[in-house]
Amino acid sequence: MRTTRRGLRQRPAAMLPDLPGPDQDAGPVRPRDPVYLAASLLLGRALHTVGTTMAQAARDGVVVIIALRAAVWTLPVYDHWQREARAGARPEDGFRTTYEPFYDPDAAVWVSWAPTEPPSIDQFALGAEVFADAVAAGRHCVGMAADLAWLPQDLVHSADLCLTMPALTGADVLLLARMLCGEEANTSFADDHAALLTPRLLRLARRPDQSADAYLAKLRALLERDRPTAAHPATAGSASIRDTPRLERLHGMDEAVSWGLTLADELQRVRQGQLTWEAVDRGLLLSGPPGSGKTLFARALAATCEVPLISGSYHAWLGSGTGHQGDLLKAMRATFETARKAAPAILFIDEIDSFPDRGTVRHHYAEWEVQVVNALLAEIDGVEGREGVVLIAACNYPDRLDPALVRSGRLDRHIAVRHPDPSALVGILREHLGQDLAGQDLYAAALAAAGASGADAERLVRGARRRARRAGRALLMDDVLAEIGDGDQRSPRDLQIAAVHEAGHVVACLALRVGMLTAVSLRAAGGRGGVTLTSGAAGCLTASDYRRRLIIRLAGRASEEVLLGQVTAGAGGDFDSDLAGATHLATLGVTALGLDPETGLLWSGAPTAVTLPEMLRQDPGLAARVRQVLDAAYAEALGLIRQHAVAVQALAAALLERGALAGAEAAAIVARHAALAPEQS
Structure with a gap:
């Protein structure tokens, strides 16, 4: 991939649209191109809404932001603006972009093709510098994106015009x-x-x-x-997603949706005789935190595939009779038999982690539970041998499952679903809002609710509608924002602690370049004091990655110690807490990953949420070594926070003021203050 003279990535030539290059004449307008004409109509209406014309908006010295309705409109709008906004200029004064996903250093134009890969800190900082120079020089500046979070915030804040692209009528x-x-x-x-x-x-x-x-x-x-x-979100939400679920209406679970759409296509091919059942991928384990939409996915999958959905669970089968094992097994067999008779069908087993791992049960009724798991495995193998039944299982803790459940031929494909990022939350909120607040930008609400699950989003919309009904009026955006804010009743002191804590995580994440920062929020999601959302950090761990992730896990607590002079219990708690996560990762490195210099290549077992406490209690030597690894990582976290204390303070202050920040906004704040930090150490 080519780079510009400042090292920024450039879109490959094979991906370029059929548009004139930077040194070519724009050529005649294409009056017969429906897309160009549609872009002209939409931009004309957007300009009319703010009371201006293209000639006025395109003048030198005017800074324009264009909020696109969807990423697919990026090229048409860019094409139209390039041709019309600078139509009367000399060639050397025209656009000189090179179709950069972010921006070209030689032109004051920033185009974000899709809000999926935000710029780095350096690119944002350099972008802010370029636009500041362009504005000072009186040049025409324009930024366009489907998600304004991926534009330089200096550009957004200094805009003279903000055009919102409407929908076609x-x-x-x-x-x-x-x-x-x-x-x-x-x-x-x-x-x-x-x-x-x-x-x-x-x-x-x-x-x-x-x-x-x-x-x-x-x-x-x-x-x-x-x-x-x-389906467009504004119209797809006319009926509740729970009433008419389809995979296309699910947001924030792209991998699962992609798998489901492929399954729907394969089942259709089987019906048409183009594919045999043996070629169909028919066993999926879906894991994720409560409220992440696993059950809704099963319903949407069945609706999209146009097949029946049969469901069961350990607790449903156990409660079907008197609680005896015979009643449970009878109910389980009946559910599987119903699925076989209804084939093609989706069989959904919820909370499959309620079934124990036969290798870990030690209590006096272990034999009872072993027999139940054996019966489940026998039924699953029966499904495998019968055509037309796709098995979907959901759980919160996949590491607690009996290994036999996830072997080949059973639940052999595993997809993890996490809480949605703000971009996905926009889609989820839109689905639940339906026609309410149609056409309004929901990103501010999604950002304020960062860390919320899909179920949380549904509850927030329900509460906002209740507010509007009590007031005897239509729903307003203020109702949604008020509902989000009402969930947090913490004191100013507790909010300050949370802000410092999350700022520490963010600065460590950016400084160590682990994953992509999506958002940071003080919203007390799931009982936590705040949340820092990242993506793209998966993959094979190197020794350096291992150390960096430990530091990031502990940076929140380190930030409290450095900036507040004392630590709180905020880093501890359940297995999802910072201390639990760091301890689990450190133990993995010592016992299973071969990343600890003292234990070397010795493999002594991978801990799970269930087995970790017992492993450490029973092996004092292991616990001491894990403590040494954690102490070393914490010392590095303290050093990093001291080095970047000014950036942490600035970010914490912004969080206290705003409550939540997009990843790009947080990165820009850190970039502005990080250079001052070493002088303060």
């Missing part, structure tokens, strides 16, 4: 058809259908010598064909 589509075909259409086009149109569909529907009615008919046919995948 039925009237827009009729006008578009008339401009393309040179005649009026005899039929109408619904607004909700128009809002679903994408640049791809607008172009796919176009034919030479086509009548306006024929173009509209083709658009309707394409929408119907793409109905499962083209």
Whole structure:
């Protein structure tokens, strides 16, 4: 991949659209391109909304932000702005972008193609510098993105105009058809259908010598064909997602949704005789914290595959009779038999971690539980040998499962679902809001609720609607924000401690470059004092990665000690706490990963949430070694926080003021203050 002279990544030529390059003449306007015309209509309406024109917005010295409706509109809007905004300028004064995902150092233009890979701290800092220079020089500046969090915040805050791209309306589509075909259409086009149109569909529907009615008919046919995948959040939420679940309406579980859509396609191919059942992937373990949407996924999977959903669980089977083992086994067999008779079908086993690991049970009724697990395995093997039954199991703690459950041929594919990041929370909130607050930007609410689960988002919307009903009016964004804020009743002192703690995690994450910072929030999610969300840190651990992750885990507590002069119990608690996570990781390094210089290559077992406390209690030597590893990592965390104390203080202050920050915002704050930290150490 090529780089610019300042080392920033450049989009490969194979990925470039069919647009003029930076040194080419823009060429004539393409009046027959429906996407270009649609972008012109939408931008014209956005400009009219703020009371200005393209000529005024494109003047030198004007800073413009364009909030795109979706990432798929990035290229059309960029194309239109490049052609129209600088149409009268000399060639050397025109756009000189090179289709950078972030920005080109030689032009005051920042284009974010999709909010999936935010810029690094250095890129944001350099971007802020470039735009400051451009503004001071009186140059035209523009930034466009589907997610404004991926634009330099200096650019966003200094914008003279902020244009919000609206949705296409039925009237827009009729006008578009008339401009393309040179005649009026005899039929109408619904607004909700128009809002679903994408640049791809607008172009796919176009034919030479086509009548306006024929173009509209083709658009309707394409929408119907793409109905499962083209749903726009504003219209897809017209009915509750729990009433009409489909995989396309789930957000924040991309890997699981992708697997489910592939399954739906494979089942369809089996029905058509194009694929045999043996080729279908039919066993999935879905793990994740409570409220992350595992049960909803099973319902959406069955609806998307258009097959029945049969469900059961350990507790449901146990409660089906008098509590005797015979009643439990009878109920379990009945559920599996129902699935076989209903095939093709989805069989969903919830809370499968309620079944014990036969290798760890030691109590007096261990034989009872062993027989139950054996019976479950026998039923699963029966499903494997019967066509048409796809087994989905959900749990909170996959490391507690009996290894036989996840061997090949059973639950042999494992997908972990985590709490959604703010971008995914936007989609979840939109689903639950339906037509309420249509067209409003939900990112601020999603950011304020960072760390919330999908179930939390549903509860927040329900509470916001209750507020609106009590006030006797329509739902307002203030209701949603108030509902999010009401969950936190902490004192100013506790909030300060939480802010310092989370700021320590963030600075350590950015300084050590482990994962991608998504958001940081003081929201007390799941009883915690705050949350720092990262992504992209998975993969094979090196010794350096291992050390860095330990430091990041302990940096919150270190931040309390350095900045507040004392530590609190905030780093401790249950198995999801910082201390538990650090202890688990340190033990793994000593006993199972071969990353400890003292134990070397000796493998003595991988601890789980259940076995870790017992391992440390029974082996004082192991506990002492793990303590040494933790103490060394904590010492490094203290040194890092002391070095960057100014940045930690600045970030904590911003968190106290805002409550939550996008990853890019937090990174920008740290970048501005990190250089001052060494002088303060």
